[in-house]
Amino acid sequence: EIVMTHSPATLSVSPGERVTLSCRASQSASSNLAWYQQKPGQAPRLLIYGASTRATGIPDRFSGSGSGTEFTLTISSLQSEDFAVYYCQQYNYWWTFGQGTKVEIK
Amino acid sequence: QVRLVQSGGGVVQPGRSVRLSCAASGFPFSNYVMQWVRQAPGKGLEWVAAIYSDGNNKYYADSVEGRFTISRDNSKNTLSLQMNSLRGEDTAIYYCARDVAGYFDFWGQGTLVTVSS
Numbered sequence: 099e100i101v102m103t104h105s106p107a108t109l110s111v112s113p114g115e116r117v118t119l120s121c122r123a124s125q126s127a128s129s130n131l132a133w134y135q136q137k138p139g140q141a142p143r144l145l146i147y148g149a150s151t152r153a154t155g156i157p158d159r160f161s162g163s164g165s166g167t168e169f170t171l172t173i174s175s176l177q178s179e180d181f182a183v184y185y186c187q188q189y190n191y192w193w194t195f196g197q198g199t200k201v202e203i204k
Numbered sequence: 205q206v207r208l209v210q211s212g213g214g215v216v217q218p219g220r221s222v223r224l225s226c227a228a229s230g231f232p233f234s235n236y237v238m239q240w241v242r243q244a245p246g247k248g249l250e251w252v253a254a255i256y257s258d259g260n261n262k263y264y265a266d267s268v269e270g271r272f273t274i275s276r277d278n279s280k281n282t283l284s285l286q287m288n289s290l291r292g293e294d295t296a297i298y299y300c301a302r303d304v305a306g307y308f309d310f311w312g313q314g315t316l317v318t319v320s321s
Contacts, residue, residue: 132307141311185249189306195249
Protein backbone atom coordinates (compact mmCIF):
# COMPACT_ATOMS: atom_id res chain seq x y z
CA GLU A 99 0.00 0.00 0.00
CA ILE A 100 1.21 3.48 -0.86
CA VAL A 101 0.84 5.69 2.22
CA MET A 102 0.15 9.37 1.58
CA THR A 103 1.24 11.92 4.18
CA HIS A 104 0.16 15.55 4.26
CA SER A 105 2.02 18.41 5.83
CA PRO A 106 1.09 20.39 7.73
CA ALA A 107 -2.06 18.92 9.28
CA THR A 108 -3.49 22.40 9.79
CA LEU A 109 -2.62 25.71 8.19
CA SER A 110 -3.84 29.06 9.57
CA VAL A 111 -3.95 31.61 6.79
CA SER A 112 -5.32 35.07 6.10
CA PRO A 113 -7.39 35.78 2.98
CA GLY A 114 -5.21 36.89 0.09
CA GLU A 115 -2.17 34.93 1.24
CA ARG A 116 -0.37 32.36 -0.88
CA VAL A 117 -0.78 28.82 0.43
CA THR A 118 1.38 25.76 -0.21
CA LEU A 119 0.23 22.31 0.86
CA SER A 120 2.49 19.28 0.66
CA CYS A 121 1.79 15.62 0.15
CA ARG A 122 4.39 12.85 0.25
CA ALA A 123 4.01 9.28 -1.01
CA SER A 124 5.73 6.35 0.70
CA GLN A 125 6.75 5.08 -2.73
CA SER A 126 6.53 6.50 -6.21
CA ALA A 127 3.09 7.52 -7.39
CA SER A 128 4.52 8.74 -10.71
CA SER A 129 2.20 11.61 -11.75
CA ASN A 130 -0.93 9.69 -10.73
CA LEU A 131 -1.89 12.14 -8.04
CA ALA A 132 -5.14 14.03 -7.47
CA TRP A 133 -6.13 16.78 -5.05
CA TYR A 134 -9.62 17.22 -3.61
CA GLN A 135 -11.26 19.97 -1.60
CA GLN A 136 -13.89 19.15 1.02
CA LYS A 137 -16.07 21.62 2.91
CA PRO A 138 -18.13 20.67 5.97
CA GLY A 139 -21.19 18.61 5.09
CA GLN A 140 -20.20 18.29 1.45
CA ALA A 141 -18.74 15.58 -0.75
CA PRO A 142 -15.15 16.02 -1.90
CA ARG A 143 -14.59 18.06 -5.05
CA LEU A 144 -11.88 17.23 -7.57
CA LEU A 145 -9.37 20.07 -8.01
CA ILE A 146 -6.31 18.61 -9.70
CA TYR A 147 -5.47 15.33 -11.45
CA GLY A 148 -2.33 14.06 -13.09
CA ALA A 149 -0.46 16.03 -10.41
CA SER A 150 -0.86 19.32 -12.26
CA THR A 151 -4.00 19.42 -14.46
CA ARG A 152 -6.87 21.49 -13.14
CA ALA A 153 -10.28 19.84 -13.27
CA THR A 154 -13.12 21.47 -15.18
CA GLY A 155 -14.26 24.72 -13.62
CA ILE A 156 -11.44 25.00 -11.10
CA PRO A 157 -10.06 28.56 -10.80
CA ASP A 158 -6.52 29.14 -11.97
CA ARG A 159 -5.44 30.25 -8.48
CA PHE A 160 -5.18 26.49 -7.79
CA SER A 161 -2.09 24.77 -9.17
CA GLY A 162 -0.43 21.43 -8.58
CA SER A 163 3.09 20.23 -9.08
CA GLY A 164 5.38 17.32 -8.33
CA SER A 165 5.96 13.73 -9.34
CA GLY A 166 7.26 10.56 -7.80
CA THR A 167 6.95 10.98 -4.07
CA GLU A 168 6.68 14.75 -3.51
CA PHE A 169 3.64 16.79 -4.48
CA THR A 170 2.43 20.32 -3.85
CA LEU A 171 -0.89 22.13 -4.12
CA THR A 172 -0.59 25.90 -4.28
CA ILE A 173 -3.37 28.44 -3.89
CA SER A 174 -1.98 31.71 -5.19
CA SER A 175 -4.30 34.06 -3.31
CA LEU A 176 -6.61 32.45 -0.77
CA GLN A 177 -10.26 33.39 -1.10
CA SER A 178 -12.89 33.04 1.63
CA GLU A 179 -14.45 30.07 -0.14
CA ASP A 180 -11.13 28.20 -0.09
CA PHE A 181 -11.17 27.51 3.65
CA ALA A 182 -11.64 23.75 3.66
CA VAL A 183 -9.83 20.43 4.04
CA TYR A 184 -7.61 19.34 1.17
CA TYR A 185 -6.79 15.71 0.40
CA CYS A 186 -4.27 14.17 -1.94
CA GLN A 187 -4.95 10.78 -3.48
CA GLN A 188 -2.62 8.50 -5.39
CA TYR A 189 -3.94 6.22 -8.09
CA ASN A 190 -0.68 4.75 -9.32
CA TYR A 191 -1.24 1.50 -7.41
CA TRP A 192 -4.78 0.96 -6.23
CA TRP A 193 -6.11 4.07 -4.48
CA THR A 194 -5.13 5.76 -1.23
CA PHE A 195 -5.82 9.15 0.32
CA GLY A 196 -3.77 11.27 2.66
CA GLN A 197 -5.19 12.31 6.01
CA GLY A 198 -5.78 15.85 4.76
CA THR A 199 -4.67 19.40 5.49
CA LYS A 200 -7.18 21.76 7.04
CA VAL A 201 -6.86 25.36 5.84
CA GLU A 202 -8.40 27.61 8.47
CA ILE A 203 -8.82 31.33 8.94
CA LYS A 204 -6.01 32.99 10.85
CA GLN B 205 -25.38 16.55 -16.30
CA VAL B 206 -23.66 13.84 -14.30
CA ARG B 207 -25.59 12.82 -11.21
CA LEU B 208 -24.91 10.19 -8.56
CA VAL B 209 -27.80 9.84 -6.13
CA GLN B 210 -27.27 7.61 -3.13
CA SER B 211 -29.76 5.74 -0.97
CA GLY B 212 -29.70 3.26 1.85
CA GLY B 213 -27.79 3.41 5.11
CA GLY B 214 -29.06 4.34 8.55
CA VAL B 215 -28.54 2.80 11.96
CA VAL B 216 -27.70 -0.90 12.04
CA GLN B 217 -26.68 -3.21 14.84
CA PRO B 218 -23.21 -4.74 15.00
CA GLY B 219 -23.02 -7.98 13.04
CA ARG B 220 -25.99 -7.08 10.85
CA SER B 221 -26.12 -6.07 7.19
CA VAL B 222 -27.07 -3.06 5.09
CA ARG B 223 -27.08 -2.31 1.38
CA LEU B 224 -26.17 1.01 -0.20
CA SER B 225 -27.20 2.07 -3.68
CA CYS B 226 -25.98 4.75 -6.06
CA ALA B 227 -28.15 5.69 -9.06
CA ALA B 228 -26.18 7.19 -11.92
CA SER B 229 -27.41 9.42 -14.71
CA GLY B 230 -26.10 11.84 -17.30
CA PHE B 231 -23.23 9.68 -18.56
CA PRO B 232 -22.67 6.20 -20.09
CA PHE B 233 -22.52 4.33 -16.79
CA SER B 234 -21.36 1.03 -18.28
CA ASN B 235 -18.17 2.66 -19.58
CA TYR B 236 -16.83 3.73 -16.20
CA VAL B 237 -15.08 2.21 -13.22
CA MET B 238 -17.06 3.05 -10.09
CA GLN B 239 -15.84 3.44 -6.54
CA TRP B 240 -16.94 3.55 -2.91
CA VAL B 241 -15.10 5.81 -0.44
CA ARG B 242 -15.95 6.31 3.22
CA GLN B 243 -15.28 8.90 5.88
CA ALA B 244 -15.55 8.11 9.58
CA PRO B 245 -16.86 10.96 11.75
CA GLY B 246 -14.26 13.72 11.93
CA LYS B 247 -11.74 11.66 9.96
CA GLY B 248 -10.24 11.59 6.49
CA LEU B 249 -11.22 9.74 3.34
CA GLU B 250 -10.71 5.98 3.04
CA TRP B 251 -11.01 4.06 -0.21
CA VAL B 252 -13.36 1.08 0.22
CA ALA B 253 -14.03 -0.75 -3.04
CA ALA B 254 -13.84 -0.51 -6.81
CA ILE B 255 -15.63 -2.27 -9.65
CA TYR B 256 -14.62 -2.19 -13.28
CA SER B 257 -17.01 -1.44 -16.08
CA ASP B 258 -17.95 -5.05 -16.91
CA GLY B 259 -18.53 -5.88 -13.27
CA ASN B 260 -16.09 -8.80 -13.29
CA ASN B 261 -13.10 -7.09 -11.70
CA LYS B 262 -13.59 -5.97 -8.12
CA TYR B 263 -11.13 -4.67 -5.54
CA TYR B 264 -11.50 -4.13 -1.81
CA ALA B 265 -9.64 -2.45 1.01
CA ASP B 266 -8.22 -4.93 3.50
CA SER B 267 -10.52 -3.48 6.17
CA VAL B 268 -13.66 -4.65 4.34
CA GLU B 269 -12.43 -7.65 2.31
CA GLY B 270 -14.68 -10.66 2.84
CA ARG B 271 -17.46 -8.59 4.46
CA PHE B 272 -18.43 -6.06 1.78
CA THR B 273 -19.46 -6.79 -1.81
CA ILE B 274 -19.50 -4.20 -4.56
CA SER B 275 -21.75 -4.80 -7.55
CA ARG B 276 -23.31 -2.97 -10.46
CA ASP B 277 -26.28 -3.31 -12.77
CA ASN B 278 -25.38 -1.64 -16.04
CA SER B 279 -28.93 -2.10 -17.35
CA LYS B 280 -30.24 0.02 -14.47
CA ASN B 281 -27.25 2.37 -14.11
CA THR B 282 -26.93 1.39 -10.49
CA LEU B 283 -23.96 0.73 -8.21
CA SER B 284 -24.39 -1.14 -4.94
CA LEU B 285 -22.44 -1.96 -1.80
CA GLN B 286 -23.61 -4.89 0.30
CA MET B 287 -22.17 -4.53 3.77
CA ASN B 288 -22.26 -7.62 6.02
CA SER B 289 -20.92 -8.40 9.49
CA LEU B 290 -20.83 -4.71 10.31
CA ARG B 291 -18.58 -3.38 13.06
CA GLY B 292 -18.42 -0.13 14.97
CA GLU B 293 -15.44 0.97 12.93
CA ASP B 294 -17.58 0.79 9.78
CA THR B 295 -19.53 3.81 11.02
CA ALA B 296 -18.98 6.45 8.35
CA ILE B 297 -20.41 8.49 5.54
CA TYR B 298 -20.17 6.38 2.41
CA TYR B 299 -19.69 8.05 -0.96
CA CYS B 300 -19.99 6.58 -4.42
CA ALA B 301 -17.78 8.15 -7.06
CA ARG B 302 -17.08 7.96 -10.76
CA ASP B 303 -13.54 6.94 -11.63
CA VAL B 304 -11.83 8.54 -14.62
CA ALA B 305 -8.45 6.89 -15.18
CA GLY B 306 -7.97 6.48 -11.42
CA TYR B 307 -9.13 9.80 -10.04
CA PHE B 308 -12.70 10.52 -8.96
CA ASP B 309 -14.39 13.33 -10.83
CA PHE B 310 -17.98 13.10 -9.60
CA TRP B 311 -19.21 12.08 -6.17
CA GLY B 312 -22.57 11.17 -4.71
CA GLN B 313 -24.01 13.17 -1.85
CA GLY B 314 -22.97 10.59 0.72
CA THR B 315 -25.01 8.38 3.02
CA LEU B 316 -24.41 7.81 6.72
CA VAL B 317 -24.12 4.32 8.12
CA THR B 318 -24.08 4.13 11.90
CA VAL B 319 -23.25 0.78 13.48
CA SER B 320 -24.56 0.78 17.02
CA SER B 321 -26.55 -1.41 19.36
